Amino acid sequence: MSRSRHRLVMLCASVLLCVLATLMPGRAHAQTCTATVSSISFGTVSPITRAAVNGSGTINVTCNWTVVSLAPTALVCLNLNATQPRVLTQTGGTATMQYDLYSDQAHSISWGSTGAATTPISVTLQQPLLGTSTTASITYYGQIAANQPTVPTANNGDTVYSHSFSGAETSLMYGYYLLGILGPPGCSSLTTSGGSLAFTASATVTNNCNISASNIVFPAAGVLSSALSATGTITAQCTSGDAFKISLNGGSSNAVNARTMVLSGGSATVGYQIYSDAQHATPWGDGSNGTSAVTGTGSGNTASFTMYGVVPAQSTPQPGTYTDSVTATISF
Template identity: 45%
Template sequence: MTARRLICLMGPLFLAAGAAQAQTCSATVAGGGITFNNVDPIALSAVTAQSTLSVTCNWGLLAAPTVRLCVNLGLGNSSTSVNPRRMQQGTANTLQYLVRTGSAAGLVLGSTETNNQPLNFQMTWPGGGVNTLTQTFTLYGEILANQPAVPVTNAATTVYTETFSSASARLTYQGYALPVLDPGTCPVLLASSSPIGFTATANVTKNCTISATPMAFPQGSTLGTALNATSSLTLRCSNTLPYAIALSGGGSNAVTARRMSRTANGVTTTVDYQLYLDAARSQIWGDGTGGTLRHTANGTGHPAQVTVYGQVPAQATPVPGDYSDTITATILF
């Protein structure tokens, strides 16, 4: 008789946290990123925008029910930090911005690779025959305030961008057989990874603002000699933006023959005067017609002041009283 023995040799069985990972997860951002429209740097205010991040997980037959996920947004092609980030136009023009999660004042989204906090969350298999789950988050973008020197190019709306590689914008995730095995931190070892397409875009618009102080000529009992006065225009235009300032003809509708007027008892009397670009009062400041000139320059993004030189020439003295005119200063850009 021959005896046969069946010997089963069993060694220790180790189940690594992610060894049975059969779920797959991916993330997308609506529109491919965040777009900031109508960014006006000389307004000095922050500009906000939002986008939606969708994360979807699919559980297979052997999938661990609990998944730890982290959305990483590292450095794009023009940033050196995540707070703030930088969009770029050309080789030197930059625009600072942030990307947050949770709220407009929430977590500044970062990456484990840059030692900044990614978006860290958990998803659990829904069960009941449902094997797919999607969770959405709002991404909050902010162009930082007080960047007046951000330039426009070619006197037109200028697009600033930052793009992210698949290594910089990515979803990492790892499954755990039991919820208690989930450490709550972003997975590094054994983690799966899925790229997230992401681009930040800003449309920077050109703009100018202008204000003026009144011009008050000195009082005089006669107009036998010329009277001089000045006023100031304060303006701010987008950096590098060419602009021109035109002054209207006032009540006379004639830039070469301006007149102040006074009406009393139905009778209107006038006083001739003129406005000039220069202290010598030789260059008439008008709208470019009739031989008049306009003030022209390029914006810097910062406030600038321009002096308007006025003169009442010697002339026959009219009826005493207060004479006035209203001039419209128009900035063209």
């Protein structure tokens, strides 16, 4: 009789141990968190606009639990350890363009790391009621800093700038806890590593130019027995490294080598010419009929080019105001 009771007690103890075993947390490798980061592209950038350029990417974070877990909450912290200021580097070159990545759309919180005492991107995930895995999507934001007009292109064409994150520049840390009892912990307290995060930030710097011009206003004259001179200015701004050409058309005469101003409200004309040099040796035109266009290479900053206008001595037509409309075109 006593032996039967002893066997019954042992059986109950075994059942109890089995139940307790199912309530214990799974081994560390069974509960893991991983993340993937989409690359961020800022698209086409024209530095001479001096404007900031924004972009965004997505982080997908996945955590797994055992079927029964005493730690149903997971904290995941994504560290960006890359040094600041962060730069995109010209493909095949050394030129750089400053930018940064942020956790907020207002670009006020730079994506940082606990190691640098800055703020990593973090997310908290809960074990689902059904299943053992859940995924959260987070948007991160990027901005190319404004006022970088001298960022160059290469070989007079669109140029890719990029920053590829890998290795020690990124890290993922995570930890599981029971909300309200053992946590929540902070990112700096996490000790389990989920590896690094590989992604790329990129932008394409494109050639671009702006152009403006002031008028050439000759002095009033009663007779045209001697030459009259006046100047005007063309202002151009082109991407650094961008070769450009500025041409002037023939105006109302449609002749770059024989320009004329026409009497307002009439048909009388006054001949004149525009030169690119103070010695009046090089007529500024489109490269035809003995004229030359002005060429240069952009620096990213504005550059000024003087137009030298001359009305040579000639027969004086009837009095009045004489004008011509000339179009300046910049090619790049």
